Amino acid sequence: MKEISIHFTVNGKKVSLNVPSRKRLLDVLREDLGLTGTKEGCDVGECGACTVVMNGRAVHSCLVLAAQADGAEILTVEGLAQNGELYPLQKNFLEYGAVQCGFCIPGMLMSSYALIQENPHPGEEEIKEAIAGNLCRCTGYKQIIQAVEATVKR
Amino acid sequence: MKASPKEFRVDAAEKLSGATSYIRDEQIPGLWYGTTVRSPHPRARIREIHLDPHFDWNTVTIVTAQDIPNNYVAMLENDMPFLAEKVVNYVGEPVALIAAPTRAEAEEAKKHLRVDYEPLPAILDMLEAEKSSIKLFGENNLFKEIVIEKGNLETAREKAAAVVELEARTGYQEHLYLEPQGMIAIPEKDRVILKGSLQCPYYVKNALTTMFAGLKHITVIQAPTGGAFGGKEDFPSLLAGHAALLAVKSGHPIAMFYDREEDVQVTTKRHPSYHHDVAYVDQEGCLLGLDLHLWLDGGAYCTLSQVVLARAALTATGSYYVPNVRIHAKAVATNTVPSGAFRGFGGPQAVFAMEMLMEKIAQRLGLPPHEVRRKNLIKEGQDTATEQVLKYSVSARETFEDVLQESDYEQKYRQYQEWNKPILEKLRKGEYPKSNRHDRLRGIGLAAFLHGAGFTGTGENKIQGKIRVELTAEGKPLIFSAQTEMGQGEQTAFRKILSDALYIDRDDVLLAEVNTDKVPDSGPTVASRTTMVVGSLLVDAAEEIIQQLSYRLKEEQGVQFDYRRGYFYGGEQILSFREVAQKYAGLTVEKQYHHPPIIKFDDIRWKGDAYPVFSWAAAVAEVEVDPVTFEIRVVRYFTTHEIGKAINYNQAVAQIEGGSLQGIGYALYEKIKLQNGKFDISGFTDYIIPATTETPEFQVKILENPYPFGPFGAKGLGELPFVGAAPAVLSALWMIFGKEFNHLPVLPEDLLQLFSKQKNTEG
Numbered sequence: 077m078k079e080i081s082i083h084f085t086v087n088g089k090k091v092s093l094n095v096p097s098r099k100r101l102l103d104v105l106r107e108d109l110g111l112t113g114t115k116e117g118c119d120v121g122e123c124g125a126c127t128v129v130m131n132g133r134a135v136h137s138c139l140v141l142a143a144q145a146d147g148a149e150i151l152t153v154e155g156l157a158q159n160g161e162l163y164p165l166q167k168n169f170l171e172y173g174a175v176q177c178g179f180c181i182p183g184m185l186m187s188s189y190a191l192i193q194e195n196p197h198p199g200e201e202e203i204k205e206a207i208a209g210n211l212c213r214c215t216g217y218k219q220i221i222q223a224v225e226a227t228v229k230r
Numbered sequence: 231m232k233a234s235p236k237e238f239r240v241d242a243a244e245k246l247s248g249a250t251s252y253i254r255d256e257q258i259p260g261l262w263y264g265t266t267v268r269s270p271h272p273r274a275r276i277r278e279i280h281l282d283p284h285f286d287w288n289t290v291t292i293v294t295a296q297d298i299p300n301n302y303v304a305m306l307e308n309d310m311p312f313l314a315e316k317v318v319n320y321v322g323e324p325v326a327l328i329a330a331p332t333r334a335e336a337e338e339a340k341k342h343l344r345v346d347y348e349p350l351p352a353i354l355d356m357l358e359a360e361k362s363s364i365k366l367f368g369e370n371n372l373f374k375e376i377v378i379e380k381g382n383l384e385t386a387r388e389k390a391a392a393v394v395e396l397e398a399r400t401g402y403q404e405h406l407y408l409e410p411q412g413m414i415a416i417p418e419k420d421r422v423i424l425k426g427s428l429q430c431p432y433y434v435k436n437a438l439t440t441m442f443a444g445l446k447h448i449t450v451i452q453a454p455t456g457g458a459f460g461g462k463e464d465f466p467s468l469l470a471g472h473a474a475l476l477a478v479k480s481g482h483p484i485a486m487f488y489d490r491e492e493d494v495q496v497t498t499k500r501h502p503s504y505h506h507d508v509a510y511v512d513q514e515g516c517l518l519g520l521d522l523h524l525w526l527d528g529g530a531y532c533t534l535s536q537v538v539l540a541r542a543a544l545t546a547t548g549s550y551y552v553p554n555v556r557i558h559a560k561a562v563a564t565n566t567v568p569s570g571a572f573r574g575f576g577g578p579q580a581v582f583a584m585e586m587l588m589e590k591i592a593q594r595l596g597l598p599p600h601e602v603r604r605k606n607l608i609k610e611g612q613d614t615a616t617e618q619v620l621k622y623s624v625s626a627r628e629t630f631e632d633v634l635q636e637s638d639y640e641q642k643y644r645q646y647q648e649w650n651k652p653i654l655e656k657l658r659k660g661e662y663p664k665s666n667r668h669d670r671l672r673g674i675g676l677a678a679f680l681h682g683a684g685f686t687g688t689g690e691n692k693i694q695g696k697i698r699v700e701l702t703a704e705g706k707p708l709i710f711s712a713q714t715e716m717g718q719g720e721q722t723a724f725r726k727i728l729s730d731a732l733y734i735d736r737d738d739v740l741l742a743e744v745n746t747d748k749v750p751d752s753g754p755t756v757a758s759r760t761t762m763v764v765g766s767l768l769v770d771a772a773e774e775i776i777q778q779l780s781y782r783l784k785e786e787q788g789v790q791f792d793y794r795r796g797y798f799y800g801g802e803q804i805l806s807f808r809e810v811a812q813k814y815a816g817l818t819v820e821k822q823y824h825h826p827p828i829i830k831f832d833d834i835r836w837k838g839d840a841y842p843v844f845s846w847a848a849a850v851a852e853v854e855v856d857p858v859t860f861e862i863r864v865v866r867y868f869t870t871h872e873i874g875k876a877i878n879y880n881q882a883v884a885q886i887e888g889g890s891l892q893g894i895g896y897a898l899y900e901k902i903k904l905q906n907g908k909f910d911i912s913g914f915t916d917y918i919i920p921a922t923t924e925t926p927e928f929q930v931k932i933l934e935n936p937y938p939f940g941p942f943g944a945k946g947l948g949e950l951p952f953v954g955a956a957p958a959v960l961s962a963l964w965m966i967f968g969k970e971f972n973h974l975p976v977l978p979e980d981l982l983q984l985f986s987k988q989k990n991t992e993g
Contacts, residue, residue, distance in 0.1 A: 112255035113248020115456075117408050118490040122914035125408055153248035166246040170239075171232050173880045176888065177717025178245030179252065179408035179456030204922040211914065213406055213457050214717045216887025217922045226232070 386519020893955020
């Protein structure tokens, strides 16, 4: 497969890589950069587990080719906490008991993060809509929604 | 509601930072990837496995049935091979395995392997299995047949004012844990290490020790597990076998990572069921007798179908007292993917049929559905179908009355009936109103349900689960158990139980890695048994630790020491638990489980205490139906659970909501059909699970009614919330349409069909 050279920013750090042209952003993050916090749940953009923030928007990294990320600014779950301290959104997920098995959580966080960046004061319906593409099989979503609500009320 | 910091889950911070290493996140040097060659036929003879002579097979490893010392997955019946040898029995059955340094190379090699089959006739209908000339299991394709009898149905029949008959069906359900199945096998000289996403490390160890005929030492390590719901109870034994075979033959660590499509196509599902039930009732709707027949489709191999059937049969009378009962239950073999464990384990099918029978009795007698249920709810001192007298912690009535009150059921029932009248009238006339919010039909439904906590019958006494607690050099108790965290909160509950029993801080209790070389076999993490059964051993261990430490202090210092709330008091001294534990670091306490002797069960005659205790619940679902699109939505869901004592209240509420939502999915969205024996789903696109937009407003309440033998009175919780959700939702549809709903799931097209029928018959 043809290799291409790409440059982008991940969690504030600049990276340059040579990767096969058809490689997915998800695989570049997980395999080349060791950022395994981003999960793969379906491979077709249906479950939301692989959500990352690219240029301020939530995207399914399983549907983004690495080439499309060239020049982009990417934030993954690993980039949320600062100096070992959980980001407010993460803290609220902890405090409201929003986590069970945890596999959907990185995607949930990134979709919520992108929502708050775009709309700092979303209502309950907007929150539900923003994470409607992030599926969770353990919870009834209630604590997740509450955690996002608590974050935007600060 | 925000919890106090002491209630936060112990595993949450790591999961939130993305640091938790699930099996696909492991970095293992030299890791190869395995893939599976599968049958495209529901039943066929294998003629030949043909390798393309033009392909370089030196770069890959192939495993077939010939490579396997003992080619059966040790479970209840040992009937399922790791790889089919002569005959395949379901679409997707593994026939050969291939491993290569990369996934792409393994997939490429797979294209050059051809299996020649001779297709054979297959059994695809569970009701045809018993009489079929095709023999898949024993003489009559019955994995198990159970008959439970109490009293005399003849007396019920003679006295009955009405005889109500119901046929009911439930469909397949896929677990759809967010993390697909994944397993890694690492070969060493005389041992194989298995690490993966799994519920029951000792099931895997036992299956693989048997497979290798004892020639390999097997070490099983549980990786953090991204959801399971029963789907990682029996299946990982098969997957681990595949990984281990490839690892031993190739000499490389092997990853077997299913993608979503493979996972939903070939892994176990909830057993489909068929029910034919007859109720004998008096004028008031009191049950005089029940004659219940149920069938479960076990698929091609037995897996756990025998015990799933037992739980279904033992749950068949639901939360009700019935003086005369006959239950006849069969689990049958068909040429479909083996059915397996799934949250509720036969209970949801049984309760569904019973609750729909209640609806039908109410309809027949013209009584409100809650009144018929109320008259029959079981009480302390009454007995079940197996003549188990309920002696303690019985809350069928309390949960039921509570949820009726919390939801304002009776008033809404009347209100909604009035509200629906003009809309239904328009529908009957074929004047479909415009789809606007105010036109929606409103329904309210209810269900009473229960779950027997712990293993069925004599199971716990057979397994005799063991745990160990050691005091570390830092004076912290370290728990060794085989119980696994899969999202349900086991790690948090265990640390809380032991710390509360010792009056120490939760952060001062440690949990050992779940590794079969280190932890004793405390039994599998299934059957809502972890908190109640294994948790009770932690309380026993805490008591013994205190006794032993007090004794040692006395031996050393010559004065009596008492323990109160975290401190040892003796003579002039006050010593903290931590200080004393540090002093006697290395102290080890082991505990083994036996049922309290008053619990007795005869599993030949099906008499006695089928479960040590039951957890109880009731639910009310408020449903809206769009009269144009027939889209069905649960808008509010109330449930009251009695689980003895909630160990972690907020997490218990969260688990009840999650389980209820999974049950709502089972009722309204999750549908799988067979096409020539193949499931018609490939993943989230065509198998719909509830998202935020399908989630109702939840109102959950937990009542306490301690179980004397559970830790702090706790009983099982994990499965219970699922059990009653689907019948509560369907009860609301009975209420709206006054029609019989007897199958799961119900989709908009079912309502449409019902209406065109209604129009035809009434118009």
